[in-house]
Amino acid sequence: xxxxxxxxxxxxxxxxxxxxxxxxxxxxxxxxxxxxxxxxxxxxxxxxxxxxxxxxxxxxxxxxxxxxxxxxxxxxxxxxxxxxxxxxxxxxxxxxxxxxxxxxxxxxxxxxxxxxxxxxxxxxxxxxxxxxxxxxxxxxxxxxxxxxxxxxxxxxxxxxxxxxxxxxxxxxxxxxxxxxxxxxxxxxxxxxxxxxxxxxxxxxxxxxxxxxxxxxxxxxxxxxxxxxxxxxxxxxxxxxxxxxxxxxxxxxxxxxxxxxxxxxxxxxxxxxxxxxxxxxxxxxxxxxxxxxxxxxxxxxxxxxxxxxxxxxxxxxxxxxxxx
Amino acid sequence: xxxxxxxxxxxxxxxxxxxxxxxxxxxxxxxxxxxxxxxxxxxxxxxxxxxxxxxxxxxxxxxxxxxxxxxxxxxxxxxxxxxxxxxxxxxxxxxxxxxxxxxxxxxxxxxxxxxxxxxxxxxxxxxxxxxxxxxxxxxxxxxxxxxxxxxxxxxxxxxxxxxxxxxxxxxxxxxxxxxxxxxxxxxxxxxxxxxxxxxxxxxxxxxxxxxxxxxxxxxxxxxxxxxxxxxxxxxxxxxxxxxxxxxxxxxxxxxxxxxxxxxxxxxxxxxxxxxxxxxxxxxxxxxxxxxxxxxxx
Numbered sequence: 001x002x003x004x005x006x007x008x009x010x011x012x013x014x015x016x017x018x019x020x021x022x023x024x025x026x027x028x029x030x031x032x033x034x035x036x037x038x039x040x041x042x043x044x045x046x047x048x049x050x051x052x053x054x055x056x057x058x059x060x061x062x063x064x065x066x067x068x069x070x071x072x073x074x075x076x077x078x079x080x081x082x083x084x085x086x087x088x089x090x091x092x093x094x095x096x097x098x099x100x101x102x103x104x105x106x107x108x109x110x111x112x113x114x115x116x117x118x119x120x121x122x123x124x125x126x127x128x129x130x131x132x133x134x135x136x137x138x139x140x141x142x143x144x145x146x147x148x149x150x151x152x153x154x155x156x157x158x159x160x161x162x163x164x165x166x167x168x169x170x171x172x173x174x175x176x177x178x179x180x181x182x183x184x185x186x187x188x189x190x191x192x193x194x195x196x197x198x199x200x201x202x203x204x205x206x207x208x209x210x211x212x213x214x215x216x217x218x219x220x221x222x223x224x225x226x227x228x229x230x231x232x233x234x235x236x237x238x239x240x241x242x243x244x245x246x247x248x249x250x251x252x253x254x255x256x257x258x259x260x261x262x263x264x265x266x267x268x269x270x271x272x273x274x275x276x277x278x279x280x281x282x283x284x285x286x287x288x289x290x291x292x293x294x295x296x297x298x299x300x301x302x303x304x305x306x307x308x309x310x311x312x313x314x315x316x317x318x319x320x321x322x323x
Numbered sequence: 324x325x326x327x328x329x330x331x332x333x334x335x336x337x338x339x340x341x342x343x344x345x346x347x348x349x350x351x352x353x354x355x356x357x358x359x360x361x362x363x364x365x366x367x368x369x370x371x372x373x374x375x376x377x378x379x380x381x382x383x384x385x386x387x388x389x390x391x392x393x394x395x396x397x398x399x400x401x402x403x404x405x406x407x408x409x410x411x412x413x414x415x416x417x418x419x420x421x422x423x424x425x426x427x428x429x430x431x432x433x434x435x436x437x438x439x440x441x442x443x444x445x446x447x448x449x450x451x452x453x454x455x456x457x458x459x460x461x462x463x464x465x466x467x468x469x470x471x472x473x474x475x476x477x478x479x480x481x482x483x484x485x486x487x488x489x490x491x492x493x494x495x496x497x498x499x500x501x502x503x504x505x506x507x508x509x510x511x512x513x514x515x516x517x518x519x520x521x522x523x524x525x526x527x528x529x530x531x532x533x534x535x536x537x538x539x540x541x542x543x544x545x546x547x548x549x550x551x552x553x554x555x556x557x558x559x560x561x562x563x564x565x566x567x568x569x570x571x572x573x574x575x576x577x578x579x580x581x582x583x584x585x586x587x588x589x590x591x592x593x594x595x596x597x598x599x600x601x602x603x604x605x606x607x608x609x610x611x612x613x614x615x616x617x618x619x620x
Binding site: 011014015018019022026027029137138140141142143144145146149150152153157257260261262264265268279280283284286288291292294295298299300302303306 | 457458460461462464465466467468469470472473474476477478549553556557560561562563575579582583586589590593594596597600601603604605608
């Protein structure tokens with residue numbers, strides 16, 4: 001067990017180094033040097049050389065990599081080309097909004113998909129199951145931005161309660177308006193983005209839950225539980241569900257990067273002030289420092305998340321023994 | 324093959340059961356999945372429309388006519404017109420060329436990379452497996468849309484670049500699947516037998532293992548085409564696509580500022596994206612049932 005954890009940890013370090021190399025390479029596949037972004041035709045050759053030396057672009061590629069990696073380890077992600085602010089501050093300021101949206105989505109998805117998946121599996125090939133399967137195909141095929149635009153036009157613009165841009169009404173605070181007013185205000189802004197992300201992402205988790213449940217209820221121990229005369233509801237909820245849930249819980253690790261990816265589109269449509277909107281703006285303004293930092297941080301978080309999930313799995317599933 | 328002979332001695336060719344080829348078997352099983360058949364038909368129509376775009380579309384995609392600005396759908400312009408009087412139907416027909424081609428090419432690139440990496444890792448194992456799988460995990464750990472945004476923003480804007488970049492990020496799942504197949508198949512008796520009679524690594528990989536992995540690879544690829552179309556339309560929607568010739572995502576993005584006054588500009592290309600991806604998913608589902616000999620339906 002200790003051996004497995006150690007091996008898994010070394011693997012984690014290797015992945016983080018790999019991620020840093022890929023991130024670094026992307027910066028260098030851009031045609032021309034990054035300096036071209038900071039200079040124009042009026043810049044003299046001496047100035048260019050000075051900037052090159054300042055950023056270390058006159059050094060060899062491996063030297064540049066180690067210099068850059070050293071800065072990253074110390075938490076120096078550089079400053080934005082556009083605003084001059086430290087990149088890390090910009091990302092951290094926007095992260096809570098994205099996390100709020102994604103965690104709420106995750107809760108909605110799991111709260112809905114687990115019971116739907118169970119019923120669908122227990123009543124396999126019933127009209128309910130067919131409806132769920134059909135929905136799963138719709139949800140997986142529907143472009144998020146299209147659904148968002150449809151909802152925006154056919155729902156958002158018709159019901160004044162529903163807000164279509166932003167995250168909260170300016171000036172609304174708990175201190176001034178009370179908790180209830182504050183929450184209702186938040187909900188007005190959350191409804192549409194949550195509806196869109198949940199609708200499209202619910203589909204795959206529901207399918208996994210259904211498949212996982214189907215597999216478990218055909219196992220011997222479930223048959224045994226039935227044979228000794230336990231009522232159906234007890235068999236399903238006590239004996240089958242626990243085991244069927246295991247693979248679904250680990251899916252959270254895979255679902256998070258998908259949700260994060262989706263946040264670029266959703267946040268641009270609803271002007272949600274999170275990291276998705278930030279990166280889109282950064283791309284549009286060619287502010288590469290910001291988006292590179294986000295790529296690096298995002299990928300590193302995913303790898304760390306997977307590591308934590310694996311460790312949790314060790315605790316949750318006693319059947320797994322690693323040599 | 325010896326002709327079937329009745330006790331009387333006369334050959335009865337007609338009584339001989341016709342040997343069913345693999346292709347026929349697959350088609351027979353595929354046909355049972357009604358939605359998959361309908362989807363295949365829809366896809367053939369769409370690809371036909373893309374190929375014959377110059378004949379099907381009444382106007383060129385760059386056509387403009389300021390006297391017909393923002394007409395709603397009617398008999399003369401089926402899907403309405405945009406601000407500069409461009410015919411949305413014609414633009415959607417031309418747009419199908421880009422969207423459908425991006426799907427095919429990007430999925431093709433992912434297919435080649437994923438199969439090669441998965442096959443090498445699964446067949447050789449050991450240190451090669453370790454290196455390739457860590458590389459796969461690194462690529463898979465980047466949030467796709469952010470990675471795509473960065474790369475597309477950095478590279479010169481062209482449909483070809485978009486295809487390559489989508490393909491280059493879409494292969495990790497496939498590589499894992501192929502690796503798993505190779506890991507289990509290389510231990511099979513028949514592979515051992517082939518090795519015993521002196522088959523080379525190359526011939527074992529290609530004729531003995533890869534052929535037996537084709538079914539899941541094909542299913543995965545068909546799902547990936549739909550996925551690539553979604554990703555491309557997403558990028559175009561974010562304004563990172565190629566403006567002319569337009570893809571469905573580009574047309575949709577163009578209609579966003581006019582959503583209130585001319586909702587058809589955005590709604591219709593979106594419907595095409597949705598139906599196409601749905602069709603690919605159903606065809607993939609049908610193929611899974613048809614190609615998997617263990618599946619019983």
